[in-house]
Amino acid sequence: GGGGEVAACEEEIEALQKESLDLTKKVSKAKGTIASLEGQLGELEVQKQLAVDSKRFKEAGDVNATIKALTAARDAERGEMVGFNARVTALQEEIGEKRRRRQELKDRESEKQTRSIAGQVQMLKEQAGELQLLMEEEIEGNDWEAAALLQVELESIQARCSMLDDDTLQPVDDTPTPA
Numbered sequence: 001g002g003g004g005e006v007a008a009c010e011e012e013i014e015a016l017q018k019e020s021l022d023l024t025k026k027v028s029k030a031k032g033t034i035a036s037l038e039g040q041l042g043e044l045e046v047q048k049q050l051a052v053d054s055k056r057f058k059e060a061g062d063v064n065a066t067i068k069a070l071t072a073a074r075d076a077e078r079g080e081m082v083g084f085n086a087r088v089t090a091l092q093e094e095i096g097e098k099r100r101r102r103q104e105l106k107d108r109e110s111e112k113q114t115r116s117i118a119g120q121v122q123m124l125k126e127q128a129g130e131l132q133l134l135m136e137e138e139i140e141g142n143d144w145e146a147a148a149l150l151q152v153e154l155e156s157i158q159a160r161c162s163m164l165d166d167d168t169l170q171p172v173d174d175t176p177t178p179a
Contacts, residue, residue, distance in 0.1 A: 003109065009102040013095055020091040023084045030081035037074040041067060121164050128157045 044067045051060035135150040 006102055006105045006109065009098055009105060013098045013102065016091050016095045016098065020088055020095065023088045023091070027081055027084045027088065030077050030084065033077050034074055034081065037070050037077065041070050041074065044070070117164050121161055124157050124161045124164070128154055128161070131157065 044063055048060050048063040048067065051057070051063060131150050131154045135147050135154065138144075138147040138150060
């Protein structure tokens, strides 16, 4: 039924939110790594320039190789971060869709309940109408005992109606009192 679907939706939303949170943590970590690598790259650029200015070309070459390796690592980290961000965005959209779906299911479920209650009330009102007619026939035939039993049954149905629905039958006041 709808209740199981709602629960399944809620589990999916929870799993997607967890995945989104994990990826957000990875994005944050990647940002830190990138910042650290960029700091190192800045220092290495200065070292390389000093080595070149001092004509220490072997040292400048070694520093340059390190710069290239760190630049590649930074670019790879950036690529991963972009991928994580894209996935987080996709997850947020998916979570939004699941939430809308969950709400649709809840709405449909409550609509079904309302229709079911309305159907029960309608059926009870029809029974009450039939009882009212029977009771009037018994009163016309002076069968007060049968009329009294029907009155009790009618009141019982009216009580059930009022429990199910606000728009209930009003007890009939114009019935002659049994003599």
